[in-house]
Amino acid sequence: MTLSPRQQGHRKDRLLFLGSGLLLVVFVLVGFAKAQRWGTRFVDIYIKASDVNGLNHGEDIRIAGIVAGQVGTMHLDDQGDVKVTLKIEENKAHLIGPSSKASLAKEGLIGEPYLVITADPRPREQAQEIQGRTIGYDEPINIDALLKELASSQQLLNLTLRNTTALTAENGSISTAFHSTRRLAESLQKEVTAAAPVVRESIASVAKDVHAVSQSTEAVEQDTRSFIQETQPLVVESLKDADQLTRSSQELIDILRHLFGSWLEPVNGGGEDVLEKQSSMPQEEQPIPRQE
């Protein structure tokens, strides 16, 4: 049985819509499977956060810049914390350890957000040990709080700038102080200019006086020195003579004591006391040391 061209055309078109629809279904399924990593085995770990703004289901998790999983479900617990499930590919789970930390990052300034986990490598055999564990999470900076702080800082800065402007203005304190200093310097310069010759003359006359005094002092010193040199032998001779005289006198006194000692004893029989006193006397009558 032969088919007419129209019938052949109908037969060719019979599965055009449903066939293309089926093909589309296959493509979409493959696309979803590849994009959402269907069939990949994951290890579930958790993070606890008080604020999960910016963190969304399905976002990439990266270790050292390489995609290693995706963010799973989020649950708010009774303490008001959010427990987030992180689905880590099984073959990369050994890179995460108890000291790993998660933090939120972004591609560029306005790019896609993703979660970064710091690596804490362990042996591959221990990959499953991290299953069900909770790792630390560094929450991102609260932009609102930061903006408030920035606003208060800006206010302080504005105040400071205003004060600085007031100080440095034409009639401000710093300018006034500069003017006063300049005036003072000018008057000081005038005074110094006027007083400088007088001071110079005074200094010159004082220098002359000092020079004269110095010269006269030197002359006196010379005189004194020559006088001492001249009188020194005489003085030495005199001293020698005095010493000789003292010795002679001492000897004379000793002779006289021996001669008239018994006559000089006291009436009340205190001759011994007198003798004792006389024996103690030589301490006072020591010979005068010879002077050089």
Add this chain to the structure above:
Amino acid sequence: MIAKQSQLKTILLVAERDGQRCAGPVLIAGIAVGVGVIQLSTGTLKESSPLSLQMLSLLVLELMGPLLVSVLGMALLLPRWIDRVASTGHRAWRRSVPGAALIGIVLMLMFFSASLLAGILITPRSELGIELFALLAKTSFVELLRSLLRSAGFLAALCAWCQWRADGPLRQGHRKTYIVSNLLMEGLMMGIGLKLIWFLVTKILPMNELIR
């Protein structure tokens, strides 16, 4: 068994013929929506490409996809549905309604794919593969399935409604143009009504948790 196989073949044939009629306009509508939304988002609203694509995906799956596809399908297939009622009587729904459901699924998938591909091609980044996979990674597959089923349900419901409503006037000898005109208006209202009902059921009523 043979009867069932024969009926299945008939349904597939009906779906094929009706689908061929609708595929072109639906694909064009998808491309128009994709290009329009992305241009609006990246151009006027100055949003980033990934965010714009995500918005497009959500817009197609959650908001306009099933309604647009089912209303467009109804507008294109209404004459055929009425013809079948005229030729087969009130039993026409047995072939038309399952066929419409099947068409609804495929058309929705086409609309989704066309809008996403057009959107990705028009984004400033225009890295087709990377952006497509990034978008699919963020799109919930369950949401896509739900959207496909909703589209199938809407189109099947519209088909059943139109064929049921056409039976009486046809018997009374009303002109088909008059019936098509009336049913277009009713179908449009019903499509929007179905959308509202779905929204009420899933978002407002406590059934939300059960359905999700």
